[in-house]
Amino acid sequence: MKYVDEYRGSEPVRKYIRAITDILHRDWTIMEVCGGQTHNIIKFGIDTLLPSKITLIHGPGCPVCVTPIEMLDKAVYIASQSEVIFCSFGDMLRVPGSEKNLITSRAEGADVRILYSPLDAIKIARESPDRKVVFFSVGFETTAPAVAMAIIQAKKLGIKNFSALVAHVLVPPALEAILSTPNLVLNGFLAPGHVSTVIGQGGYERITKKYRVPIVITGFEPLDILFGVYKLVKQLEEGRCEVENAYGRSARPEGNVLAQQAVDEVFEAADRKWRGIGVIPKSGLALRESYRDFDAESLFSLNGLTVEEPSECIAGYILQGLKKPNECTAFGTRCTPQRPLGAPMVSSEGACAAYFNYRRV
């Protein structure tokens, strides 16, 4: 496949390992932010190819993993209403709520549908005017523009039976929260390539200046990841601290301005709870006043519900890079992808699932 296979060849991968080894003198701890990157790092064994002076720690970049348990409970509640068609991306279905997940709801008769694009929910709403269509709106900045467009269309067309259960999260505030964690050793970030494609570099520049950590925007294929690591190590060894782009084929310095405008039209930044981490100020998106008619939480009177998380799961530590999945006592025994205790074991981009699938000990 074009623009994929080229970045998987073993020859350039070996060359980058050598290039990194050649410039490396000190120990560095690097966080890859995005779960898609974590998945490929473990799948292709990139962390085992890198010199031992480099430690990769896994970040919070899996929206499925950080969606708080009460959101799942709200989703399950809404889906169980007889007039509702509940639409979601496939990866949310198996995430455990406090009692059940959406798969169980579906088995019990709820109309839960997996969509490819949020625009499909608009189509369904128009075809089923007597039903309430609710879209489970989860994801980072990459996903928000698609949802924003669906909501803009719904408003334009006067569709009254469509709403969104909004659980969007933002990357730069999460990076700041991580940098404020006590006892965390972290020298630099590989920033997520597709989030950056939408938001551009601006949000990172502020962080680089304030916390003196270099950030390199990085893609997802093995060569992309190693190119990002190379650029980051070069900065660290040379004592530079900048935002650099190792994913220029997709991410532009200004990001995708049209997508940013649509998101800004529909959403505003709001405090949001991250599963296992807690509330991070202004780290999520909420519908603006002018789009509140599309807010499923108020339509189903669910504002304010909060739920405690199961205690054995250490997802919070894992999502902040403080612990690795195999340090969890439940890992691979009481917690497996078939019977997950926490979200990082459910999502294929969760660190626990990546370790379970590719590195079972």
Place this chain on the structure above:
Amino acid sequence: MCLGVPGKVVKIEDNALGLRMGVVDFGGTKRETCLAYLDDVQEGDWVLVHIGFAISKIDEEKAKDAFDTLKEIGL
């Protein structure tokens, strides 16, 4: 979840609501894709698609960056 898949734009047309849509070919599998967030895209361009939306046009020159850097350092 932020998965982006590269594909080639094979058709562009506004839908009935005036939304810029198109068809993108992913190695033989063709899918309807919203192109509203790219104002300069043309048929034949490669784009990166996330949940049915093209979020960027792939820059063919910059796609070589990782290889050019290897050459620069003599590897």
